[in-house]
Amino acid sequence: MSADISGTVADRQRRRADRRVSGPGPAGQIAPPRQRRPALAALALLLIVGGALVAGLLAVRMDERVEVLAAKQAIEPGAQITEDDLAVVRVASEGLGLIGEEYAGDVVGSYATTRIEPDTLLTEDNVSSESPVPDGRAIVSVPLDGKLAPTSTVRSGDLVQVVRATGASGGTDKAEVLGTAYVLEVTEPETDELGTSTTVSTTSLLVLDQVALSVIDAASAGEAGLAILDSGLDPDVDLEGRQ
Numbered sequence: 001m002s003a004d005i006s007g008t009v010a011d012r013q014r015r016r017a018d019r020r021v022s023g024p025g026p027a028g029q030i031a032p033p034r035q036r037r038p039a040l041a042a043l044a045l046l047l048i049v050g051g052a053l054v055a056g057l058l059a060v061r062m063d064e065r066v067e068v069l070a071a072k073q074a075i076e077p078g079a080q081i082t083e084d085d086l087a088v089v090r091v092a093s094e095g096l097g098l099i100g101e102e103y104a105g106d107v108v109g110s111y112a113t114t115r116i117e118p119d120t121l122l123t124e125d126n127v128s129s130e131s132p133v134p135d136g137r138a139i140v141s142v143p144l145d146g147k148l149a150p151t152s153t154v155r156s157g158d159l160v161q162v163v164r165a166t167g168a169s170g171g172t173d174k175a176e177v178l179g180t181a182y183v184l185e186v187t188e189p190e191t192d193e194l195g196t197s198t199t200v201s202t203t204s205l206l207v208l209d210q211v212a213l214s215v216i217d218a219a220s221a222g223e224a225g226l227a228i229l230d231s232g233l234d235p236d237v238d239l240e241g242r243q
Contacts, residue, residue, distance in 0.1 A: 065090045067101035068121060075116040077184060077204045078132055078139040083108050089121070097123045114185045115141070115204055137239070138212035139184065141219065144201040148225035154203055158183040159230040159237055162207065164218040178214050179241035180229065181205035208241035 072087040086108070088101045099107060099122045110127045120126075133139055144154060148165050160183060164176040184204040203226070207215055218224040 065092050068098040069101060069104060069107060070122060071116045071118055071120045073118050075112045076139070076141070077112055077115050079112050080131075081107055081110050081112060081127065086122075087119075091121065096121075097125065099123065099127070115187055115202070117187075133206070134236075136209055137206055138209040140181075140205050140207055140212055140215045141202050142205055142215065142224045142226065143219060143222075144186070144203055144226075145222075148223070149203075153228065154183060154186055154226060155231065156183055156185055157232050157234075158228050159233050160205070161227040161229055162205070162211070162215055162218075163225040163227065164214070165223050165225040175225070177242065178218065179208060179211040180239050181207045181215070181226075182233065182235055182237055182239065184235070206235060206239070208239050211241040214242065 067088050067090055070087045070089045072085055075081060075085050083104075086104060088104075091098070106129075107122065107127055110129050111131050111133075112126060113128050113132045114126050116122070116126055142149070142162070148163075154160070160181050162178045162181050164178055166175065182205065184206055186201060186203045188201060205215070215224060
């Protein structure tokens with residue numbers, strides 16, 4: 001008895017035809033592009049425009065430089081400022097308290113309240129129309145080389161005893177107390193490109209005028225020593241000097 005296979009063949013043909021109808025589209029057909037999202041496009045545009053505005057603002061601010069006063073040479077604390085002490089430079093000066101070039105006439109004849117190094121920009125804090133040196137007192141500078149003075153601990157506002165350490169230069173005399181002094185300022189040493197100190201720290205001292213020459217002499221000979229007596233004081237503290 002032979003099997004009837006006509007139905008089976010017909011079923012296979014119908015299934016094959018169905019797969020061709022429902023299969024993938026023709027080869028090489030490209031799907032249509034998706035629409036861009038309007039919100040993302042707008043955000044990208046805002047970022048581009050904002051970046052351009054910021055760059056333009058920075059360029060304009062860089063050109064906003066003004067002429068201000070600077071020290072042409074070193075000015076000692078208490079010294080009266082002359083026209084030869086001043087130079088004019090261009091800087092961006094917003095919020096720095098710098099003194100404009102147009103006030104040069106007011107600065108000439110004023111006084112340095114601290115030691116002002118060459119090329120230092122003048123500010124309202126380092127010049128004064130009134131002499132910072134009270135009557136009967138003088139300002140002197142003493143190096144802090146670490147041998148005769150505590151370099152790392154001397155601070156503005158300290159009351160120190162000034163001693164002539166005559167033995168420091170090879171002499172045999174005993175140390176001599178010259179008087180007391182008020183520390184106005186301590187300057188850091190200058191360094192080279194490698195960070196090596198090329199100078200020593202110095203301190204500006206307020207002393208009685210009767211001992212100023214003795215202190216200067218001891219300092220120039222490398223014999224001026226300092227001993228801290230008190231800290232955190234005001235400049236009007238009582239000072240003592242050798243009679």
